[in-house]
Amino acid sequence: MFGLIGHLTSLEHAQSVARELGYPEYADQGLDFWCSAPPQIVDTIKVTSVTGQQIEGRYVESCFLPEMLATRRIKAATRKIVNAMAHAQKHGINITALGGFSSIIFENFNLQQIRQVRNVKLEFERFTTGNTHTAYIICRQVEQASQKLGIELSKATVAVCGATGDIGSAICRWLDARTDVAELLLVARNQERLQVLQEELGRGKIMSLDEALPQADIVVWVASMPKGVEIDPTTLKQPCLLIDGGYPKNLANLLQHPGVHVLNGGIVEHSLDIDWRIMSIVNMDVPARQLFACFAESMLLEFEKLYTNFSWGRNQITLEKMDLIGQVSVKHGFRPLLV
């Protein structure tokens, strides 16, 4: 059995979902209530591969909300993640993806030190961040969506916002090694980490976001921002492809501007309907078929019986692992979202 640990995008979102799902006692509560709410399994999932194989999974709502970070309720945020992991393990789930901020919190607050959660000794090999598949899917989106828009990679400048992150650095490695992209712009705040990445790649220009945006034909957003940013579309090139891989979305205001194309990044579409409710709750356009690539990674590992923490730690995603997860992604009928 596979598992997905997820969370909602804001307190407002959580309140409206609680109302919709028939939990009025959650719907009227503020952040303090969500800080103390325990994890819950709220969905049972059945997925069929195009090979005919069928698997079953569970969705674990961690009750984490991004506002917990913004208001420095760090202890509550970290407790949400380890409690959700213990909950998944206690229910016998073999491989669980840590969706959205779950893996970021796990890494940033060194949660690998916490092995014991009440009577559960966490077995980390039962968890994966899902970041290898996410990075692979975003790279395929860069390649395929640019072609559709007539942007030639060999002449294109690609800015990666969040370049030094787990997903961002893997994307930079892929774009460097597997494509003939003309120029890479590396955007993040910590200059030291940017320099390490630039040295590893042997290329790339380090830039602030404001400098990078007007120069980029393609912008990949994989920065871990609890809230989105507003950008002025008139400063962008035309055409410009913006691939927003953040969760919550980095581009708060979906840009409505001629020549500016925004694509939901890190999203896959399955060839067959999936029996679940959870993707309509996060407002996916085609909830029966579209899902986060990190969630799909735990499905793929379950299909392949690869019970291992395939994506783990920071900045350790290799091209070989991206190839492997890419092959099984295609084999089981997933493809990158392109519209």
Ligand code: NDP
């Ligand atoms: P990391 O924490 O590993 O990396 C985040 C990157 O963003 C770092 O380079 C960080 O560098 C940079 N960053 C953070 N804040 C800012 C800012 N204000 N301005 C510019 N750069 C910033 O995160 P991940 O790679 O694990 O995840 C990245 C995003 O992808 C998240 O939004 C996550 O929720 C999403 N995601 C999507 C998935 C999907 O399936 N679609 C799956 C998993 C994650 P610095 O701190 O130096 O600025």
